[in-house]
Amino acid sequence: MPGGAKNLVQPEKPWDKDHALFNIEFSVIAGQPTVITCIDFRFWEKFLEEFQFSPTVNDITLTTHSDCGAYGGLKEFSGDADQEYNFLFSQMNEAEKVVSDWLRKFKEIEPSIVKKLTTTFRFAKADFNSYPAAHTCKALVFSCSETGAWQAACTAVKRAGVQSFDVLTTYGGARRIVTEDQSCFRDHTLRSMEISRTLHHIEEIILVGHAKGRCDMERSDVFKAARIVEERFPEIRVEVLVI
Numbered sequence: 001m002p003g004g005a006k007n008l009v010q011p012e013k014p015w016d017k018d019h020a021l022f023n024i025e026f027s028v029i030a031g032q033p034t035v036i037t038c039i040d041f042r043f044w045e046k047f048l049e050e051f052q053f054s055p056t057v058n059d060i061t062l063t064t065h066s067d068c069g070a071y072g073g074l075k076e077f078s079g080d081a082d083q084e085y086n087f088l089f090s091q092m093n094e095a096e097k098v099v100s101d102w103l104r105k106f107k108e109i110e111p112s113i114v115k116k117l118t119t120t121f122r123f124a125k126a127d128f129n130s131y132p133a134a135h136t137c138k139a140l141v142f143s144c145s146e147t148g149a150w151q152a153a154c155t156a157v158k159r160a161g162v163q164s165f166d167v168l169t170t171y172g173g174a175r176r177i178v179t180e181d182q183s184c185f186r187d188h189t190l191r192s193m194e195i196s197r198t199l200h201h202i203e204e205i206i207l208v209g210h211a212k213g214r215c216d217m218e219r220s221d222v223f224k225a226a227r228i229v230e231e232r233f234p235e236i237r238v239e240v241l242v243i
Contacts, residue, residue, distance in 0.1 A: 001016065001019065001020065001036075001037075001038070001039065001168065001170075001188075001192055002038060002039055002040075002068075002069065002070045002192050002195045002196075003038055003064070003068060003070030003071065004036055004037045004038035004043075004062070004063050004064045004065070004068075004070075005020075005036045005062040005063060005064055005091065005092060005095040006038075006064060006068070006070055006071065006091060006095075007019070007020045007036075008020050008021075008036070008062070008094075008095040008098045008099065009091055009094040009095050009098060010091070012070075012191075013184070013187075013188070013191075015184045015188060016188060017098075019170065019185070019188055020036055021099075021102055022170075022171065023036070023145050023169075023170060023171050024036070024060060024099065024102070025106065026145075026171040026214075026215075027060075027145070027147075027171070028103075028106070029110075030146070030214050032146065032147045033059045033060075033061065033147055034059070034060045034061065035061045035063065036060075036061070036062050036063065036095075037061075037063045037167075038063070038064065038065055038068055038070065039140070039166040039167055039168045039192060039195070039196060040065060040068065040069070040166060040200075041137040041164050041165055041166045041167070041200065042065070042067075042135075043063070043065040043068075044154075044166070044167050045164075047063070048154070060099060062092055062095045062096060062099065064088050064091060064092060065088075066081065066084060066085070066088070067084075069195065069199040070195070135199065135200060136200055136201050137164035137165055137166060137200045137201075137202060138162050138163070138164050138165055138202065138203060138204060139157070139162050139164075139165040139166070139202050139203065139204040139205065139206055140165060140166040140167075140168055140193060140196040140197075140200075140202050140204075140205050140206070141153055141154065141157050141162075141165045141166070141167050141168070141206045141208060142168045142169070142173065142174070142189070142193070142205065142206065142207050142208065143167070143168075143169050143173050143208040143210075144169065144170070144171060144172055144173035144174075144175075144208075144209075144210055144215050144217060145169035145170055145171045145173075146171065146210070146214060146215060148210075149169075149173070149208070149210045149243075150167065150169045152210065152243050153167075153208040153210075153241070153243060154167065156208070156241060156243050157206055157208075157241070160241070162204070162206070165202075165206070166196045166200060166202065168189070168192050168193065168196070170185065170188075170189065171215055172215040172216075172217060173207075173208065173209065173210075173215065173217055173221075173222075174207050174209055174217060174221045174222040174224070174225035174226075175215060175216065175217045175218070175221045175225075176189065177189055177190075177221075177224075177225040177228055177229070178221050178224040178225050178228065186228070190228075190229070190232050193205060193229065193232070193233065194233075197233065197236065202236065203236065203237060204236060204237045204238070204239060205229055205233065205236055205237070205238050205239070206238075206239045206240075206241055207222050207225055207226050207229065207238065207239070207240050207241070208222075208241045208242075208243060209221065209222035209240070209241070209242045209243070210242070210243050211242070211243075219242060222240050222242060223240060226238050226239075226240050
């Protein structure tokens with residue numbers, strides 16, 4: 001989501017924090033690693049080069065990056081990279097505390113689930129503070145946040161010839177757009193897409209669906225979601241990719 005772990009300590013909307021914790025919860029239940037990241041393509045290109053994820057290790061990784069539009073960019077710090085770094089480092093410490101406190105409560109509420117976990121929780125602070133790149137990318141890729149799903153989505157999109165793209169994920173992917181509820185998933189997702197359009201001038205939104213996942217996504221969900229996205233962004237090409 002835009003801003004990554006920022007949403008745990010400085011959410012734009014109250015439910016942005018809820019969404020981050022929602023994704024952590026379902027990853028914990030599924031026994032999969034959780035990565036709370038920004039959608040920024042400049043971050044993802046570097047992040048995927050340096051991090052590998054094992055589906056058998058239930059780590060929680062909190063991240064942020066320099067010159068993030070969710071913070072207003074490096075200009076908010078008068079171009080001072082050291083000042084920005086210290087601020088982001090402080091934000092990651094606060095985000096770590098939020099997740100640690102949440103995990104403690106989660107263990108009390110769902111002891112049977114936590115009892116089944118054999119892994120430990122690690123908090124990694126990832127910083128890509130000086131990554132030069134243009135602020136324009138080709139597309140935004142929206143996928144389910146299950147580990148295998150978003151990894152396969154990125155691979156499939158690159159094979160299709162799209163090399164620069166923002167990455168937006170949530171557990172259940174397109175299903176969260178078509179199933180409106182009090183958690184405001186549709187609003188949250190469309191706002192995130194709007195940020196990608198405004199900041200990175202995307203020309204295309206690619207909705208990725210997957211089969212045999214834990215999230216119960218159906219093929220029809222992806223096409224229903226595509227119609228909603230097309231109505232919201234008539235000037236942007238919307239594509240569906242089922243993997």
